[in-house]
Amino acid sequence: MELTLTFATAAVALTATLVVLALSSVVWQRHRRGQRKKSLNLPPGPRGWPVVGSLGLLAGALPPHRALAALASRHGAPLMHLRLGSFHAVVASTAEAARLVLRTHDLAFADRPPTAFGEILAYGYKGILQTPYGPYWRMARRLCAAELFSPRRVDAFEPVRAQEMRALTRGLFESAAAAVEVRERMLSHTMRNILRMAVGDKWSGCYGSEEGEAFRRALGEAFAVAGAVSSAGEWLPWLGRLDLQGFSRRMRRVHVLFDRFLEQILVEHESDSRERDGVDDDDKFVARDLVDVLLSQLSDSEQQQGKEEEQEALLTRDGVKAIIQDVIAGGTETGAVTVEWAMAELLRHPEAMAAAAGELDRVVGRDRWPTERDLPCLPYVEAVLKETMRLHPVAPLLFPRCAREDTAVGGGYEVPAGARVLVNVWAVARDPAWWPDAPGEFRPDRFLAGGGAEGVDVRGVHFQLLPFGSGRRMCPAYGLAMKAMAAALANLVHGFSWRLPEGVAIEDVSMEESFGLSMCLKKPLVAVPVPRLPAHLYTAVVSDD
Template structure:
């Protein structure tokens, strides 16, 4: 999350360790995610006439969050508009400042710029963090998978430094762990809505033109027809060389695995997301020895799901980490 915020809005707005405004911004983002996640329990969505009464205060909470985010977005834009000339001159600066320079030609409205910023944050923070938590949960349920990942990291990286982006292509097992995590736990189980462009018959059902179509990526990724080898099991090895799914990728070419959607509605930042998650997960496993709390067996780890803005864990993961690299490498790590 910190990397995405740094790229999108700058260091000041990262939250803890940076500024008071940044920490308030982070708290507002957390509140926004919490409100969105709770919408499925909004009785007004199921009984429309009760929606006007706002008996659970969802509307009031969303309005408060909207006002806070709008205020923060205005402040961020004002600051970056001031820096725009410097960024154009020096060729540096954060993503938002650079994007605002292009705004003059694209004629993006101020409201559009605010939405653009929040889209980047919403699409690139909670989703990645949720995937990371699912990955750690699955690995803690399979100690042999953690051992295989750390052994690969030891061979490629060694114990004298942290993992960098340059190391990622040489870490196929780590890549397989991420793919398998996204197969079993897609953060967006229902892909972006689509409309049928022509009359079709699918599995015996008539689908007329204009029908709204929702693709259940969660079900497809667990379908025995696509994944005949234990589709419900966490088995990263299925994506390694010599296995049936070794060539299956997440970039939309294989319909049995669509964590980033496909076609024109595919996530435009999937490449960045894969690198960010891979680097973060690699360093978590390379830098620390992980275990479950005393008295908790691997099979006791809850894997219940909760669907909100992203499909997160219903029960937060609790694990114990112990440093495993030389002490001097942890200086300045937060």
């Protein structure tokens, strides 16, 4: 997920600000009187206006990451300060500044700012993404590393991912070389994939169950809310309390609906677990999905007693629901959007498409499908994926951090406690200092042996490429995400010769960005998949083994 400021919404909020100008003036004066006695030496940046700060500078035609990059360049500020509504904010726009934020001062900037989304939809910050830094977050992070996204757990779900991959390619084959909307197909694939891993087959809608279909519709509503909640109320809390745009009311309505589904899922899993235990008490418990894993941890937590601070770090029933929400949200749209960007770039660069297909023919051959085990032998496919995430990160500003304390960041500059800390990974990944070879162009070869970015990976140690972030707040599921996206891209390229619809030229493929839950193509990519493998491969069924 990302910070996606809805600046058309912000414009409406600014109009509302004029209506309540007298109140705004009072609030500003109180803010000025309540400022800290100590005057900090803030990083350079625009001065901003009373009350709204620099929000107006970001309300133009440019997307927020591009507008912030332009401001940083104008002020010569790799680490730039500005006021966004009621809050201080600092933005890192170079690899060096990102390292400063995510490694040197990782702990000082490890917190999250409060949001209506975290309070309402995430059960009072009981998930992973928006949870404040502290004992509960550390417990949740350890749970992710040791249980939910451990290599063992990721490998255990490989048969599920393989089945869903065959369902994807079979569906494209049955389209009979007709034009398809790539994102729509990928979203259906990634949602079924993550739902089967997270909550089980029934609730994924795999078998057409009414419950599964209703749950998926509720998910769609939750995603729509998540894509819209970055309203001006998050930056002007006094305006947010008025809820002029109705976001809080909408979130509460969605939360009630979604909680009803999640509670039913938990109850059914608990019932199934008791039935399995009753069959043979000697059988070792085997988790079928992530809900099973979390419920086993919940049972352990309920048996523990300790000091108050220890109790704060225990998993709760609401915590199980919130973590499952985060897993589903993070695993659905991100992968689908990234693969769509990759396919758009490959269609615009036929030589790169040919190179990827050629590598797959050499390594895999035309008598089978690529599997996740083939991925280490497909460096060009990996390079295409890295180059796609460099140019088109789905979270171009990552998710905002929050300064836990006043922090000296070097150069005589300081960041005040409570400041929102943003990393503009879009700007970082186009910095000519680190990407001297045509930083704005799609060139996967730069990641191959002998290329300028040879050896650069996405695991958070190379600060010029940070699609998953870095440090304590790095995405805990990046390993699973990379496997799933690379496998999907490899299968799409290996299984089909892709072309644009009749009458559409390469230069007609729009790369304009749009914002919601992630940064995606404003105009969905439509392309024609022409099968290139023996027909029987498309209709084969993958077993559970």
